Amino acid sequence: MLSYFQHIQMLLQEAERKNAPVIMELADQIANSVIAGGVLHVFGTGHSHMLAEEVFYRAGGLIPINAMLDARLMLHEGALSSTLAERLTGYAEAILVRYDLRAGETIIIASNSGRNAVPVEMALLARSRGLAVVALTSVAHSMAHESRHPSGKRLYEIADRVLDNCGAVGDAALPLEGTAYKVGATSTVIGAALLQALVHAIAQRLVERGVDPIPVLVSSNLGAAGPELHNQALLEKYRARLPHL
Numbered sequence: 001m002l003s004y005f006q007h008i009q010m011l012l013q014e015a016e017r018k019n020a021p022v023i024m025e026l027a028d029q030i031a032n033s034v035i036a037g038g039v040l041h042v043f044g045t046g047h048s049h050m051l052a053e054e055v056f057y058r059a060g061g062l063i064p065i066n067a068m069l070d071a072r073l074m075l076h077e078g079a080l081s082s083t084l085a086e087r088l089t090g091y092a093e094a095i096l097v098r099y100d101l102r103a104g105e106t107i108i109i110a111s112n113s114g115r116n117a118v119p120v121e122m123a124l125l126a127r128s129r130g131l132a133v134v135a136l137t138s139v140a141h142s143m144a145h146e147s148r149h150p151s152g153k154r155l156y157e158i159a160d161r162v163l164d165n166c167g168a169v170g171d172a173a174l175p176l177e178g179t180a181y182k183v184g185a186t187s188t189v190i191g192a193a194l195l196q197a198l199v200h201a202i203a204q205r206l207v208e209r210g211v212d213p214i215p216v217l218v219s220s221n222l223g224a225a226g227p228e229l230h231n232q233a234l235l236e237k238y239r240a241r242l243p244h245l
Helices: 004-035 046-054 079-085 091-096 117-128 139-144 187-208 225-241
Strands: 040-044 065-068 106-110 132-137 161-164 172-175 182-185
Touching: 004 040, 004 106, 004 161, 004 172, 004 187, 040 046, 040 117, 046 065, 046 106, 046 187, 091 117, 106 117, 117 132, 132 139, 132 187, 161 187
Parallel strands: 040 065, 040 106, 106 132, 132 161
Antiparallel strands: 172 182
């Protein structure tokens, strides 16, 4: 019987094989946007909101990343109510008014199932504003269930590009012997790995294009003044675009 670590290692290899070409295409697209003054937007509901936080204000990450965070869609404000909120048609528009999304930029929308109203609606709204939409989702799970949005569309069907976390239907991966249950969700681990791989690829493109300084957040816990000064200058540059700073 596979351990969780063994299963994750297998999934990481599968996710790399399946998504590597998409990551390379996105890295070029997003690097060009950053050079032109744009930022990358990341949005998720429920546990997927953690993927937006994963790459926001992160040491070793890119500064021009806007995490779109809404408390009603997070579990700490009420897990049951967050489940209901992500199914509310019209709620994505109420979130969007708080953020500055511009044509030509990219938004990554994370939703394992890809079927609830808010992430689907966010994708539709972003496309209508001229953004490139990327779905970070389980294609297998999405294909197995109908959309909860009035359009009948699932997230992967709207997106310009798809990052597939290669997860099983229901997210849980490991069967419990002697029962009908499975445990061991994989979407967060694989989703975080895909996003960090993308961040690395974008940063490398910026280096290749001669961008200086590279807008990477350096850890403020290194015990030197240099990182603080580097970070401060870049954070001031992007502060108006990143409302959660």
